[in-house]
Amino acid sequence: MAARMLASAFVLEGKSVASFPMYGFERRGAPVVAFTRIDDKPIREKTQIYNPDCLIVIDPGLLTLPTLFTGLKPESAFILNTPKKLTEQPDKNLKIGGAVNATQIAVDEIGRDIPNTCLLGAFAAATGWVQLQSLLDCLPDYLSGDILERNLKSAERGYREVEVIKW
């Protein structure tokens, strides 16, 4: 869902997008990898992404995966949900790091560990590739009422509270 929201925000800024997740059965809590392409031109490729410009990790437990950073482009960005500081450069291809305690912010604002919108705010702040306002403007396409308000706050806090590191 976060990947789709991100795609919608880029569409508001006139970009072409293509975003899809890969998973097996439809069930909550299952492992998911999701891909989002953003371009000025129409996007034709429909493959998974092997050489990303940015990696967003929602579950910090995945940091133990030996293949987590495989294929990153040089000077790429990394956004991590973590209660810790991001000090050491986790991979030599990383240029920008963004660390935010999105789980805590989500629990504070939404009442549950759904850190997605917070991480999108952190993404906007760390990369500067998309305006925070575009993210906020696209959320009503996905959420409404109280849960929308809570997610707007969560995204804004992600934007403000992310710790950005340049390597």
Next chain:
Amino acid sequence: MVSAQKGQVRVITGNAVGAYGAMLCRPEVVAAYPITPQSEIAELLSQFKADGVLDGEYVEVEGENSAMNVVLAASVAGARTFTATSSYGLVFMYDALQETSGFRAPVVMVNANRETPGIHAVSSGQQDLISARDTGWIQIIVENDQEILDQIIMAYRLAEDYDIQLPIMVNYDGFYLSYLAEAVEIPNIEDVDAFLAPLKQQPERQKLVPGVAIGCGTHGMEMGYVEARYKHCQALERVKGKVDEIDKAFGDYFGRYYGGQIEEYRTDDADIVILASGSATGTVRTVIDTKREQGIKVGLIKLRLFRPFPAERLIGVLKGKKAIGVIDRSLCFGWKYGPMCMELRALSPEIGPAPILSYIDGLANLDITVPHIGRVIDEVSAAAQGKPYQEVTWIPMEE
């Protein structure tokens, strides 16, 4: 006919697009059972019904076999119908699929392609559509979200054409397209009404009417059977030209053309041609552009119409080419070539002596990647220069 108004652009998934496409055509009876990776379409259509956006009946069924029988019966009673399925759901309605085409009922169904039973792969692949190849349905395969929507609208115009009256299956790759969010222009419903209006100008098809006794369906022995099957096959032959006509009419009105039975990309001056279908064809185009820069004259045929098989147009493009590569996202049990390659090889006498190389790739959520396609083009190019080649390659088995 003037042009359609600009529609609303939304970032939605292929499944959501399928639900919007169906709703815009105002089906009178919808019956569907959720299955991965199609579930969202069944959910959304029932939501449309609950919200009053969908006027037609939404029949909750206990499985896909019932879904198809419900829409078959409704269609025979004269209703416009819609259903959606995938994989296990498709094979669970196998008898009903054949009843539906045997009844000449113009049902429109989308099928989010997924691997079929035997090995429980909840993953993308076109084996399900191949398993329904000989059910008498029209089968079309699309490439992206916008094409899902546009093809559903075109599907009604085709299925309900008085000269056709056959069910049609609109196929899109599960996972790759069913879950893919892209910006899609959703036409105004009045414009869809206008595009489908010519169906109202034609003679009314025969339908069940309470109190009127008619023969319906085909209980045909001997010549009764033969005549019904012959007419069914003749109607499928007529589909080919109709698909091209409807594509042109759609493009003239909505501004988007898809090539009809097949879509060509850089084939005019090509020495070699890649035949592929579905979501992988966009990736093939990008690799073709790269290979062209390296001096390889390569083009693409995107196979849109799988049943009936667009023999004449394929021969028209491929006659005289030096070599052909076919990428199948499915396999044949009992033939070494991929299914689409096998079909194409039946045209060899008309196409000429060009080597035809069969590639099986992209099964069970494995990607048809840029390097894979690059390899295919390089090998087909070498074969065109008279070098030895392997007839059939299961790409993932060689990595």
